[in-house]
Amino acid sequence: MRLGKTAAATDPGRRRRRNEDSFVVEPPLFAVADGMGGAQAGEVASRLAAGALKEGEGAIEELIQEANRRVHQRSMEDPGASGMGTTMTVAVVEHGIVRIGHVGDSRAYLVRDGELEQLTQDHSLVGELVRTGRLSPEEAESHPQRSVITRAVGTDPDVDVDTLTVETRTGDVFLICSDGLTDMVDDRTILQTVEEKRGDLDAVVKTLVKNANKGGGEDNITVVRSEEHTSELQSPCNLV
Ligand code: MG
DSSP states (O other), rough: OEEEEEEEEEEEEOSSSSEEEEEEETEEEEEOOOOTTTTHHHHHHHHHHHHHHHHHOSSSHHHHHHHHHHHHHHHHOOOGGOOOOOOOEEEEETTTTEEEESSSSSSEEEEEEEEEEEOOOOHHHHHHHHHHTTSSSSHHOOOOOOBSOOBBSSSSSSOOOOEEEEEOTOOOOEEOOOOHHHHTTTHHHHHHHHTTTOOHHHHHHHHHHHHHHHHOOOEEEEEEEEEOOOTTOOOOOEEE
16 A cells, blocks of 8 residues: 555634644654643644654554653643643554554544544543433533543653554545534534545645634644555545
């Protein structure tokens, strides 16, 4: 399998002056990090975490642990950065498999056979309430505390990393994005956009960002995508 074109888009949205999201497009590795913390700490956290991925080596979980160490260490050294952290959703494409590592409420999706599947679990207060049946997915969408996350990179000396692997099939589309997209754009619209603009990498990420801004643009928005081709089948399989 070889990777083809890549595309990514990030935008501060309409309500926030700064963009605390970072992304990594270093095929075969792709990631989104959504930083949080006072003043500029959110930006620092997501950039430190992204840097750890770019410079690091090893399995996906080790990369995220290294990101955790760097962010946590800085937060201990710099009083202005105390308590900062970041989400981190990472995908590595290798030999017909996509490996995913995940902490926080950014998301990885898979579009397959005309359906959108959320591959990652949100480590958020509302995510846990939905999983335990105490909140419906619809209630979660408008919950006042929907931005409260329960697991982050950098807030503690160690972090639990969710990992999963997906065997790719021809025509698969993978999408990694921050909550600035998923809070503003529903799953149906995300699916529609991917399907309608399947052949155009840039158009998918730009249209998703545009839709998030149209929906209110209340947070920073980041979408990452790349396209891969299976060498045997010569058919496109996309990683967004
Ligand atoms: Mg966000």
